[in-house]
Structure formats: structure tokens, C-alpha cells
Amino acid sequence: MALFFYAQILLHVLGGIAGFLFEQHGEKANRATHGLAVLASVAGVLFSLGILLEGKSWVFELQGSFPVGALRFAAGPFSAFFLLIISFLSLAASIFAIGYTREFQIKKNIALLGFFYHFFILAMLFVVTVQNAFYFLFFWELMSLASYFLVIFEHERPEARSAGTLYLIMTHVGTAFITAAFLLLYIHTGSFSFDVFRAAAGTFSPVLKNVIFLAALIGFGTKAGVIPLHIWLPQAHPQAPSHVSALMSGVMIKTAVYGLLLFLFNFLGEAPGWWGHVILAVAILSTLLGILYALMENDLKRLLAFSSIENIGIILLGVGMALVFKTLHQPLYAGFALIAAFYHVINHAVFKGLLFLGAGSVLSGTHTRNIESLGGLIRKMPWTAAYFLIGAMAISALPPLNGFISEWLTFIALLLGFEGAGAGRHFFSPILASLLGFAGALAATCFVKAFGIGFLGKARSRHAAEAHEVSGSMKLGMGILAVSCLGLSLAAPWVLKVLGTVSRALSGGDVPMEALVQKLFLISPSESSQFSPFLTAMILLGFLAGTAILLRMVLGKKLVRVGPSWDCGMPGLEPRMQYTSTGYSKPLRRIFSFLYQPTRRVELEDEGHEMLRTAQRFESKITHPVDEWVYRPLANLVATFSKKAKQIQTGHIQLYLSYIFITLILLLLFLGGRSS
Amino acid sequence: MTTLLLSLFQFLLLIVLAPAVNWFIRKMKAVSQNRVGPGLWQVYSDLWKLFRKDMVISETASWIFHAMPFVLFAGVLAAASMVPVLCTHSLFGFVGDVILFVYLLALGRFFMALAALDTGTTFGGMGSSREMTLSSLAEPALLLSFFALGFHAKVLSLEGMIAHFSAVSSMQVLFFTSLTFGALLIVTIAESGRIPVDNPSTHLELTMIHEAMILEYSGRYLALIEWGHQIKQLVFLTLLADLFLPWGITGTCGLPALGLSLALYLIKVFSLAFVIGWIEIHSAKLRLFRAPDLLAVAFVLSILSLLGQLIIGRGV
Numbered sequence: 001m002a003l004f005f006y007a008q009i010l011l012h013v014l015g016g017i018a019g020f021l022f023e024q025h026g027e028k029a030n031r032a033t034h035g036l037a038v039l040a041s042v043a044g045v046l047f048s049l050g051i052l053l054e055g056k057s058w059v060f061e062l063q064g065s066f067p068v069g070a071l072r073f074a075a076g077p078f079s080a081f082f083l084l085i086i087s088f089l090s091l092a093a094s095i096f097a098i099g100y101t102r103e104f105q106i107k108k109n110i111a112l113l114g115f116f117y118h119f120f121i122l123a124m125l126f127v128v129t130v131q132n133a134f135y136f137l138f139f140w141e142l143m144s145l146a147s148y149f150l151v152i153f154e155h156e157r158p159e160a161r162s163a164g165t166l167y168l169i170m171t172h173v174g175t176a177f178i179t180a181a182f183l184l185l186y187i188h189t190g191s192f193s194f195d196v197f198r199a200a201a202g203t204f205s206p207v208l209k210n211v212i213f214l215a216a217l218i219g220f221g222t223k224a225g226v227i228p229l230h231i232w233l234p235q236a237h238p239q240a241p242s243h244v245s246a247l248m249s250g251v252m253i254k255t256a257v258y259g260l261l262l263f264l265f266n267f268l269g270e271a272p273g274w275w276g277h278v279i280l281a282v283a284i285l286s287t288l289l290g291i292l293y294a295l296m297e298n299d300l301k302r303l304l305a306f307s308s309i310e311n312i313g314i315i316l317l318g319v320g321m322a323l324v325f326k327t328l329h330q331p332l333y334a335g336f337a338l339i340a341a342f343y344h345v346i347n348h349a350v351f352k353g354l355l356f357l358g359a360g361s362v363l364s365g366t367h368t369r370n371i372e373s374l375g376g377l378i379r380k381m382p383w384t385a386a387y388f389l390i391g392a393m394a395i396s397a398l399p400p401l402n403g404f405i406s407e408w409l410t411f412i413a414l415l416l417g418f419e420g421a422g423a424g425r426h427f428f429s430p431i432l433a434s435l436l437g438f439a440g441a442l443a444a445t446c447f448v449k450a451f452g453i454g455f456l457g458k459a460r461s462r463h464a465a466e467a468h469e470v471s472g473s474m475k476l477g478m479g480i481l482a483v484s485c486l487g488l489s490l491a492a493p494w495v496l497k498v499l500g501t502v503s504r505a506l507s508g509g510d511v512p513m514e515a516l517v518q519k520l521f522l523i524s525p526s527e528s529s530q531f532s533p534f535l536t537a538m539i540l541l542g543f544l545a546g547t548a549i550l551l552r553m554v555l556g557k558k559l560v561r562v563g564p565s566w567d568c569g570m571p572g573l574e575p576r577m578q579y580t581s582t583g584y585s586k587p588l589r590r591i592f593s594f595l596y597q598p599t600r601r602v603e604l605e606d607e608g609h610e611m612l613r614t615a616q617r618f619e620s621k622i623t624h625p626v627d628e629w630v631y632r633p634l635a636n637l638v639a640t641f642s643k644k645a646k647q648i649q650t651g652h653i654q655l656y657l658s659y660i661f662i663t664l665i666l667l668l669l670f671l672g673g674r675s676s
Numbered sequence: 677m678t679t680l681l682l683s684l685f686q687f688l689l690l691i692v693l694a695p696a697v698n699w700f701i702r703k704m705k706a707v708s709q710n711r712v713g714p715g716l717w718q719v720y721s722d723l724w725k726l727f728r729k730d731m732v733i734s735e736t737a738s739w740i741f742h743a744m745p746f747v748l749f750a751g752v753l754a755a756a757s758m759v760p761v762l763c764t765h766s767l768f769g770f771v772g773d774v775i776l777f778v779y780l781l782a783l784g785r786f787f788m789a790l791a792a793l794d795t796g797t798t799f800g801g802m803g804s805s806r807e808m809t810l811s812s813l814a815e816p817a818l819l820l821s822f823f824a825l826g827f828h829a830k831v832l833s834l835e836g837m838i839a840h841f842s843a844v845s846s847m848q849v850l851f852f853t854s855l856t857f858g859a860l861l862i863v864t865i866a867e868s869g870r871i872p873v874d875n876p877s878t879h880l881e882l883t884m885i886h887e888a889m890i891l892e893y894s895g896r897y898l899a900l901i902e903w904g905h906q907i908k909q910l911v912f913l914t915l916l917a918d919l920f921l922p923w924g925i926t927g928t929c930g931l932p933a934l935g936l937s938l939a940l941y942l943i944k945v946f947s948l949a950f951v952i953g954w955i956e957i958h959s960a961k962l963r964l965f966r967a968p969d970l971l972a973v974a975f976v977l978s979i980l981s982l983l984g985q986l987i988i989g990r991g992v
Contacts, residue, residue, distance in 0.1 A: 378738045398783045411775050418827060427986050434820035441812035444786050448808055452793035458736055529773040529832035539768055543750035559730040565795045579801020587809040591968050
């Protein structure tokens with residue numbers, strides 16, 4: 001079994017180098033590097049499934065004279081779960097990449113892309129298995145750097161460079177906080193080993209514990225992209241090549257969830273009540289603002305990136321409730337909430353991966369990401385359209401697809417918070433549940449816009465009119481994920497049982513799965529509700545087929561005449577007369593204008609008389625309050641400070657030497673003063 | 677076996693009765709405007725006529741346009757099959773809870789909003805955008821009022837809730853749930869596209885929501901959409917009737933009890949239809965940007981109902 005994991009690592013290392021062997025032949029380099037990635041991912045899927053299903057764990061330890069302890073890797077069900085989603089999504093993304101990167105073959109160095117791609121995946125695999133804080137930080141940094149180089153892969157474009165810089169800054173701010181959290185643990189325990197941290201759980205003073213919690217929350221929150229630490233995410237994710245965007249949004253941000261869960265459930269012991277509340281507050285803020293900003297986007301990939309913020313929020317709603325129940329000593333409820341979070345982790349990986357690959361197909365078929373210039377793609381790219389629709393339905397939490405399952409579990413987890421008595425009864429929990437419903441409805445609006453404007457109607461530009469369907473490998477990559485969207489829904493009771501072992505491995509609390517799953521039904525832990533995804537799908541299918549067959553039998557074949565759309569009697573409907581993406585979200589922009597603070601500018605040009613207009617320009621913008629009120633002042637402050645500091649910088653080496661000399665004297669005086 | 681037959685009967689009753697309820701509201705409006713109005717048979721023959729007509733379909737339309745009426749109808753039927761009508765059982769109520777109920781309706785709406793964009797006309801886009809906006813605002817209010825009822829009944833399934841409310845004394849039910857009733861009534865008006873949120877009888881682009889989306893449909897597709905819409909309206913009225921006025925609902929399958937239950941059900945549903953019709957006659961359609969205020973009222977009413985339960989306790 002462990003052999004598969006070693007094979008995966010070896011194949012990733014080989015794949016990283018393989019491209020350079022064929023540096024002159026883009027085609028060969030592409031096949032070598034992504035082919036090896038596919039093989040590696042298959043090995044990874046087998047390895048992690050083996051651990052999850054058999055329930056055994058795997059340990060690998062490299063003894064030797066390492067300065068900070070032995071290099072130890074281990075994978076129990078908790079790590080294997082994350083290994084599985086990383087490997088599974090990289091399987092689909094790598095198959096997709098074979099076709100997708102073909103257009104980079106001529107102009108770009110595909111070997112370099114493959115190199116960073118493989119090491120990015122490898123770093124994620126190590127992050128979720130390594131058992132030592134020092135090496136964790138090393139691999140964490142490797143993951144950040146590899147993904148940074150992938151973000152700026154198309155560095156000719158200035159947006160990619162500036163997004164990359166922002167990403168680099170923000171991710172290091174996050175890493176600094178994570179480092180601080182780990183160093184505090186180190187100071188307390190004297191070791192970097194996770195096992196020692198686990199053993200020491202619960203021996204911290206309350207103050208230390210709270211400081212570590214906050215540092216971990218900020219650090220991992222930055223990587224996860226929770227609001228208000230999200231600003232890099234919608235910039236950086238869309239700039240990377242689409243299969244990498246899929247991995248970044250689908251799994252990289254989940255490694256932050258992994259880290260946060262380790263701290264909350266393994267390292268820190270008993271949690272004070274307010275931790276759960278802080279996480280719930282951050283979660284609901286991310287859920288609502290994430291989708292509200294996604295709605296305003298006209299760039300397909302940016303829209304998807306903002307929606308990732310929403311989904312991280314939904315995952316954290318489950319985590320927050322788990323923490324609340326943990327504090328209340330209700331292990332069954334806590335386990336259930338964790339299962340909800342895990343289920344959404346895997347669901348989001350699958351459907352967001354699918355949507356990013358779909359956006360990549362659109363980009364490769366039309367060479368634009370702007371929804372405003374798309375339209376009518378369902379005829380030019382029927383497969384891509386069908387897959388994108390499945391992804392859109394899943395992310396809008398519509399039954400019978402997988403998004404609804406995890407959303408249902410999260411709903412129930414939230415509602416459980418109201419069922420306790422006395423202090424255990426949280427008034428906010430049903431409100432949060434209804435806000436989750438609000439986010440779900442907004443997500444449906446957002447993806448009706450993305451799919452409806454982008455794929456339906458008439459082509460709005462030459463790009464869309466000359467679109468072509470993508471190659472077979474790209475269709476296969478999306479197909480795997482689309483089938484998984486349905487599979488993860490129909491097999492929900494089985495998936496839930498597997499996630500039960502994952503949750504048990506993390507929190508130690510025993511969750512009796514017989515109470516949560518009975519045959520085809522998922523049962524709420526308080527027995528207030530039950531739900532069968534499989535039967536729902538069957539009923540829908542039954543009514544669908546029944547209606548169609550009955551109509552056909554009673555009324556016979558339908559008689560259809562095809563004609564132009566209704567044009568109000570004025571012939572000449574043009575594609576430009578269709579609703580635009582900006583127009584589609586206008587009602588919400590107006591209703592939530594207190595949030596968006598929209599500004600618009602209309603410029604009219606005329607020839608001396610207002611009736612003789614020659615040109616008209618319209619510009620509409622919304623404000624991102626966090627950017628405007630937090631980050632811009634911060635950036636200005638740094639700039640001002642740097643300008644002040646510039647005054648002592650002249651560039652003369654003598655001057656710098658004298659600075660060093662003066663500093664040295666001052667230090668000596670200071671130390672001398674202390675020792676005497 | 678009898679339970680199954682009874683459940684099937686209830687389900688078919690909803691489907692068959694739906695156009696009649698719509699007729700009742702139309703008739704009320706006609707009478708209030710000194711018109712004679714259509715006869716009861718008219719609504720059924722309208723549907724039948726539509727079903728047999730040829731269709732004109734836009735050349736821009738894709739398979740989404742053809743799939744939508746069936747998905748919408750199947751979604752509404754699936755939701756309707758979860759609703760108990762005369763007794764505390766329903767056909768497929770055991771499959772899921774109120775959350776599933778809400779999302780089954782969302783499935784049909786999702787496809788309807790897509791199909792509206794499929795023909796590439798401005799009307800469709802306008803209706804689609806407005807419908808999705810307003811339903812985004814209606815959905816949290818709908819969910820929260822269901823949650824408020826669910827906490828009182830300690831279950832989230834429609835069957836369980838109705839069983840609970842028909843068992844406890846009605847004064848207590850009224851006391852705890854009157855605010856939720858208001859919320860659910862507002863959502864019912866919004867969901868069934870009635871004044872003051874939407875106007876079912878307009879074809880003016882400034883005011884259309886639902887009608888704008890289905891403007892390109894004709895023939896049997898239009899019949900399915902219209903019928904589905906009427907069933908959805910009746911499902912909401914049935915929920916209002918059974919949750920808040922649960923008198924006569926039986927847990928058994930005895931024939932006399934069922935007869936009484938049916939008679940009471942018809943009285944309740946037509947009285948509620950009268951309320952909806954009365955509101956429609958006596959109010960003007962709200963401007964699109966005032967409708968969110970109305971839905972916000974529904975949301976606040978459900979919050980107050982929850983607060984009430986928190987302060988006073990869960991009742992019995």
C-alpha cells in the first residue's frame with residue numbers, strides 16, 4: 001500500500017524533471033510531464049483510498065542527524081482524506097492539462113510549467129502528511145512559492161505580475177502568523193513534533209492558548225482566503241493557467257483548513273466558547289460577501305475565485321459549529337458538524353475544479369474570459385457547456401447533485417445549535433442557517449448569470465462566434481469531475497460513513513454512524529430530519545421521464561415550427577440587444593448599494609446638439625470596502641514610512657559603513673550597560 | 677396499501693385542483709371589476725387547448741429551452757409529493773425535509789431563469805434577472821419561517837410538522853406561529869407571482885417578471901409551465917392551510933374522517949385563495965425595488981417568531 005505513495009512521489013519528481021529532457025519539443029515535453037502527473041495522481045488516489053477504506057495508517061520516519069528532529073511523515077484517515085482530494089483533483093487537472101497547455105507549447109517553456117506544477121502538488125502532499133512543524137513550514141513555503149511561479153507563468157501580462165506580487169506578500173504575512181503559532185507551541189513544549197504537541201494539548205495557559213488560536217486563525221485564514229484576508233485570492237487564482245487555478249481553488253486553500261483543524265482539534269485541547277463564535281462570524285462574513293462580490297464579476301475566472309471565498313465560508317460554518325459543540329461536550333453533534341465540513345471540502349474541490357476547467361475550456365475555445373463578450377457557446381461547445389452546467393447546478397446546491405448534500409448537512413449542523421437547552425441554545429444558529437440559504441440562492445443567481453449569459457443566447461462577439469469545442473483530453477478531465485458530482489450525491493450514505501472515520505481520526509470523539517446513516521437515508525443526529533439523496537434523484541427522474549412519456553403517449557409527437565425570437569414587430573434583433581452580465585446583476589447592485597457603493601459615469605459626445613449623439617461611454621464600478629478601508633490606508637502607511645526611511649539612504653557605501661559602525665557602538669554600549 | 681392509495685389520491689388532488697384555485701382568484705378579480713369572468717371549466721379547457729397546439733420555437737433556443745418545462749414540472753411535482761394534504765401522510769414525504777422541499781422548487785426556477793436567457797431576447801433576460809433577485813430574497817424568509825415552525829414541532833419534515841400542529845391545541849399553535857403565518861403568506865404571494873410582487877396578467881415590460889421569462893413558450897411547453905406554476909401556488913396554499921389551520925387533518929384512513937377532512941381542506945384553501953385574491957384586488961403592484969422591503973418584512977417576522985419561542989420557551 002505504501003508503495004503507491006512512494007510511487008506517487010517518485011513520479012512527481014520525475015515528472016518535474018521530465019519536461020527538461022524535451023525542452024526543444026513542446027509536444028513531447030507536455031506529454032511527458034502531464035502524463036507522469038496523471039500516473040502519479042492515480043497512485044495517490046489508490047494509496048489514500050486504501051487508507052480510508054482499511055482504516056490503517058502509514059508512517060515513514062527518516063532518522064538521522066536532523067537539526068530539528070526526525071523527518072517523519074504519517075497518514076491516518078484525516079491526512080488520507082486530504083491526500084485523496086489533492087490526488088483526485090490533480091488527476092482530472094493533469095488530464096485536462098495535456099490538451100489545455102498545447103497552446104503554450106510554442107511560445108512558452110512547458111518544461112518550466114511542468115516543473116512548478118509537479119512541485120506544487122508534491123508540496124501539498126507533504127504539507128498534509130508531515131508530522132513536524134519545522135518541515136511543515138518548509139513545505140508550506142514550497143507550496144506557496146511553486147504556486148506563485150504558476151500564477152506569474154504568463155508574466156508578459158502586467159496583471160499577472162501584480163497579482164503575483166500581492167499573492168507573495170499576503171501569503172508571507174500568513175506564513176509569518178503560522179510560524180508564530182508554531183514557535184509558541186515550540187517554546188511551550190520544547191519540540192517541533194506534532195506528536196509532542198498532541199500530547200501537550202490542554203497544558204497551555206488560557207492566554208497562550210488564545211494567542212496561538214488567533215495566530216493560527218489569521219495565518220491559515222489568509223491562505224484559505226477568508227474575508228477580510230482574502231484580497232489576494234480573486235487576483236491570483238484567475239491569473240494562473242486554468243488547470244492550476246482549479247488546483248489552487250479546489251485544494252490549495254483546503255490545506256489551510258487542514259492546518260486550522262489540526263490546531264483546533266489536536267494541538268490546543270479544550271476550546272473556550274468564543275472561538276467557535278469567532279470562526280462562525282468569519283465564516284458567515286466570507287459566505288455572504290464572497291458570493292455578493294462574485295455576483296458583480298464579469299470575468300469568469302474572477303467570479304469563480306470569489307465564489308471560492310463563499311465556499312470556504314460554508315466549510316468554516318461546519319468547523320465553527322463543530323467547535324461550539326465540542327465546547328458544549330456534545331461529541332455526536334461535533335462529529336456531525338465536522339462531517340458536514342469535510343463533505344463540503346470534497347464537494348467544493350470537485351465542482352469548483354470542474355468549473356475552473358470549464359472556464360479554461362472557454363478561454364481556450366474563445367480566447368476571452370469576459371462574460372460580456374461570450375454567448376451562444378452551448379452550440380459551439382456542447383460538451384463544455386453540459387459540464388459547466390453540471391458544475392453550476394452543483395455549486396448552486398440544487399438536488400440531485402452533490403452540492404446540496406453538504407449544504408443540507410451544514411444546514412442541519414447549524415440548526416442543531418438551537419435544539420439544546422439553556423446556554424447550549426444558540427439563537428444565532430437558525431439565523432445563520434437562513435443566511436446560508438440566502439447565500440445558496442445568490443449562488444444560483446450568480447451561476448444562472450455565468451452560464452446563461454456566457455453559454456446561452458447569441459454570440460456577443462467574434463470571439464464567441466468563432467469558438468470551437470476543446471480537445472478530447474480536456475473533455476475527459478471535466479467529465480471525470482462531472483460524473484463525480486453525481487456520484488458523490490447518489491453514494492452519500494457511503495461517503496458519510498467514510499467521513500465518519502475521518503472525523504473520528506481528527507477529534508477522537510466516537511461518532512456512532514448507525515445514528516447518522518440508515519440504508520439510503522442520512523439522519524440528523526437529533527432525529528429531527530432525514531433525507532435520501534438517491535431516492536430524491538429517482539423521484540425527480542421518475543417525474544421527469546413520466547411527464548415526457550405521458551405527454552408523448554397522450555398527445556403524440558410534438559409539432560414544432562422554428563422561427564425567430566419575438567422582436568416586438570421591429571425586425572432585426574441583434575446580439576447586442578440581449579441582456580448583459582452587468583445588467584443582469586443590476587437589481588442586486590441597487591438593492592445592496594449600501595455595500596457595493598456603486599459609482600457610474602456616463603459620457604456623451606454629440607455634434608453640437610444633444611439630439612445628435614455620436615458616441616456614448618458607460619462605466620460602472622463597485623467598491624470593495626475591505627480593500628478601500630483597510631488595505632489601501634495600510635499600503636499608503638507603508639509607502640509613507642518607506643519614503644521617510646529613504647531620506648537616510650544616499651547610496652554612498654561609506655555612509656552605510658558608518659551606519660553599521662554606529663550601530664555596533666550603540667549595541668556594545670547597550671550590552672555593556674546591561675552586564676555591569 | 678390504503679395509506680399508499682390515499683397518498684396518491686392527495687397528490688393527484690393537488691394536481692387536479694390547482695387550476696380551479698387559479699380560476700377562483702381570476703373569477704374574484706373579474707367580479708370586482710364588474711366582469712362576468714371565466715367559468716370553472718374554462719381553466720381546464722385552456723390547458724387542454726395549449727397542450728394540443730403546435731409550438732413555435734425560437735431558432736436561437738438550445739436543448740435547455742426544451743428541457744426546462746419538464747424539469748420545472750418534475751421539480752414542482754416532487755415538491756408537491758412531499759406535502760400532506762388530508763391526512764398526516766404524504767406520498768414521498770419520508771424522502772426529505774423542508775430544506776429539500778425549498779431546493780426542489782429552486783431547481784425548477786434555476787432552469788426557468790436559464791431558459792429565459794436561451795432565446796436571446798431582452799424580455800427573457802429582464803425576467804430572469806428580476807426573478808432570481810427576488811427569489812434570492814424570498815428564500816431566506818421561507819427557510820427561516822420553516823425553521824421557526826420546525827423548532828416548535830421538533831422535526832423538520834413536512835409530515836412531522838403537520839402531525840405535530842394537528843395534535844396540539846390550536847390556540848397554542850396560533851399563539852406561537854401567527855408571525856410565521858405572516859411571513860409565509862408574503863412568501864406565498866412572491867412565489868406564486870401575484871400582486872403586489874408580480875402581476876400575473878400583465879404584458880408590459882416594465883412590470884413583468886414571471887411572464888417575461890416564459891414569453892417565448894407556446895403549445896404544450898407553455899401548458900406544462902402554467903400548470904406547474906398553478907400547482908406550486910396550490911402547494912403553498914396547502915401548506916398555509918395545513919400548518920396554521922390544521923383542523924380536520926386525520927392520522928387515520930377512515931372514510932368519514934377523510935370526507936370531513938376533504939371538505940374542510942377545500943374550505944380552507946379557497947378561503948386562503950380569497951385572501952390572496954383580496955390582496956391582489958386591493959393593492960397596486962409594488963415597484964421592483966420596493967418588493968425587497970416586503971420580503972424583508974417576511975424575514976423579520978420569522979426572526980420575531982423565533983425570538984418569541986426563545987423567550988417564552990418552546991410551548992408544549
